[in-house]
Amino acid sequence: MNSYVDKLDEKSASGRAAWKPSRWMNMQNKADATMRYVFIISAALVAAVIFSIIVFVGMQGVKTFAGVSPWEFFFSTDWTPSAGKFGAFPFLFSTVVLTLLSVVFALPLALAGAIFTAKIAPNWMREILRPATDLFVGIPSVVYGLIGLTVIVPFIGKVVKGTGYGILPAAIILAIMIMPTILSISEDAIRSLPGRLEEASLALGATRWQTIWKVLLPAARPGILTAVILGMGRAMGETMAVFMVIGNSPQMPKSLISSTTVLTTAIVKDMGNTNYGSTWNNALFLMALLLLVISLLLILIIRVVARRSELK
Amino acid sequence: MTERHKINVSKLNLFYGDNHALHDIEMTIESNTIAALIGPSGCGKSTFLRTLNRMNDLIDGVRITGSVAVDGQNVYGPETDIVSLRKRVGMVFQRPNPFPMSIYDNIAYGPRIHGTKKKAVLDEIVERSLRQAALWDEVKDRLNKSALGLSGGQQQRLCIARLLAVEPDVLLMDEPTSALDPISTLKVEELTQTLKERYTIIIVTHNMQQAARISDVTSFFLNGYLVETDKTDKIFTNPNDQRTEDYITGRFG
Numbered sequence A: 001m002n003s004y005v006d007k008l009d010e011k012s013a014s015g016r017a018a019w020k021p022s023r024w025m026n027m028q029n030k031a032d033a034t035m036r037y038v039f040i041i042s043a044a045l046v047a048a049v050i051f052s053i054i055v056f057v058g059m060q061g062v063k064t065f066a067g068v069s070p071w072e073f074f075f076s077t078d079w080t081p082s083a084g085k086f087g088a089f090p091f092l093f094s095t096v097v098l099t100l101l102s103v104v105f106a107l108p109l110a111l112a113g114a115i116f117t118a119k120i121a122p123n124w125m126r127e128i129l130r131p132a133t134d135l136f137v138g139i140p141s142v143v144y145g146l147i148g149l150t151v152i153v154p155f156i157g158k159v160v161k162g163t164g165y166g167i168l169p170a171a172i173i174l175a176i177m178i179m180p181t182i183l184s185i186s187e188d189a190i191r192s193l194p195g196r197l198e199e200a201s202l203a204l205g206a207t208r209w210q211t212i213w214k215v216l217l218p219a220a221r222p223g224i225l226t227a228v229i230l231g232m233g234r235a236m237g238e239t240m241a242v243f244m245v246i247g248n249s250p251q252m253p254k255s256l257i258s259s260t261t262v263l264t265t266a267i268v269k270d271m272g273n274t275n276y277g278s279t280w281n282n283a284l285f286l287m288a289l290l291l292l293v294i295s296l297l298l299i300l301i302i303r304v305v306a307r308r309s310e311l312k
Numbered sequence B: 001m002t003e004r005h006k007i008n009v010s011k012l013n014l015f016y017g018d019n020h021a022l023h024d025i026e027m028t029i030e031s032n033t034i035a036a037l038i039g040p041s042g043c044g045k046s047t048f049l050r051t052l053n054r055m056n057d058l059i060d061g062v063r064i065t066g067s068v069a070v071d072g073q074n075v076y077g078p079e080t081d082i083v084s085l086r087k088r089v090g091m092v093f094q095r096p097n098p099f100p101m102s103i104y105d106n107i108a109y110g111p112r113i114h115g116t117k118k119k120a121v122l123d124e125i126v127e128r129s130l131r132q133a134a135l136w137d138e139v140k141d142r143l144n145k146s147a148l149g150l151s152g153g154q155q156q157r158l159c160i161a162r163l164l165a166v167e168p169d170v171l172l173m174d175e176p177t178s179a180l181d182p183i184s185t186l187k188v189e190e191l192t193q194t195l196k197e198r199y200t201i202i203i204v205t206h207n208m209q210q211a212a213r214i215s216d217v218t219s220f221f222l223n224g225y226l227v228e229t230d231k232t233d234k235i236f237t238n239p240n241d242q243r244t245e246d247y248i249t250g251r252f253g
């Protein structure tokens, strides 16, 4: 007799016979193939553009070493182009300190805000907070710079009895700038977690805070890391607002409130004064390359750290 | 009431907005029994189960009237501490919901939030809970791997183990074996029999044989009404209500 298995076979065999592509399907398949090529070409194009930027900046930058030794460039603190001294260490150092400091300032506030908006605020407040945060992301940086210049710098100056320029006001301004970015991406990450996680935790007798700290935040960690990377990238690349409050002396900062220069502001400040092809000009390209490399490195480090703390 | 029941539900009504999902439910459950809830899909079994540890509080627009008492204490009273209630009345959900952490951390989560810190104690709880849930042998070599790498059935048993680790009084189990193969189903059923000595268990199931095998009392729900509750033997041999008989003999639902 026919067993069920035989019947199954019959069914799938007849199914297969009917499985001839119709004209409509043929058309769809063709459209599929075309789209695939369009996507591949676009992706290749983007990659090519990025690659050629790196190559161009890199080639131009490397020429610096015809006039200056790498040792001097990376480790000397003396930046006096008129005397042929090109020590870029202060810029590098200040860039790293400024970027890290602004993330340190922004992250706790941003996370608190994200948790509040995602999990604690009542619905009507959430409806207001979300568009407000998005609005902040869109404010041009020169506006932040102006506020820094007219409010924060004088305030710090008064408190410490000095000019008030330096890494501290810049970090505060940058923290304010990147906070909405970190907040809104982290909030998305927290909110998009399945409700089942929260239920599971509460059903075990966890409090709301335990649930947020021990379950929701760790579960949202990849999203929060992305938020931090984006924030960091923005902080490191920001030029205008920093330029207005950091003082712009090409020297090592003696403290967080002493005038210094970062890579981006060094480039804008000097680019107009140099001739294309001069060592000075090349050194600026090298700094641009460094900026690129540092941000790539930061991203890489964060990814590695994240990967390591994650489970297989 | 004179005698103290483990769980006493009276005149319980629940509304999801305008949807009247539970109608005047009356039920008592004694300690150390297994109560099975049966009924067609959408009749309110999960909803009822979730009223017992106030999981419905998390859903917007839910309104509840009537009373639920555990050990004589009104669950919906103003002085009730929801956190300690949920610690006493634990739940395994219809869909497995492990945390995105290691298997070990999943099980240790409950004891940790309730204050257990010692590694040795935690180790012991983790092993005991996993053994009880018949999962130990399958995972003992990968306790530090993510729980999300487990199969659906393993995840469900993990959730059972995670609940056992906090040692509640009452276990609410919403179709705990619906994603399990026959062997693990059997293991979980055996587990319920041993747990009965210490816990009160309320289990939702679509599997009539399972209800008949493991439970002491069975309640039949239909369209948000509790049709009848009786000794399991009675329900499956000679129910009072015609609708119950129709359902368990497969004439509808």
Ligand SMILES: Nc1ncnc2c1ncn2[C@@H]1O[C@H](COP(=O)(O)OP(=O)(O)OP(=O)(O)O)[C@@H](O)[C@H]1O
Pocket: B016, B019, B021, B039, B040, B041, B042, B043, B044, B045, B046, B047, B048, B059, B094
């Ligand atoms: N979160 C919710 N919001 C609104 N209505 C809901 C919600 N959860 C359940 N309901 C409704 O309440 C009724 C009972 O649902 P419930 O999940 O309790 O059924 P069930 O008996 O558990 O079914 P199943 O056997 O399919 O799990 C259904 O009509 C359902 O649509």
Ligand SMILES: [Mg+2]
Pocket: B045, B046, B047, B094, B174
């Ligand atoms: Mg259900």
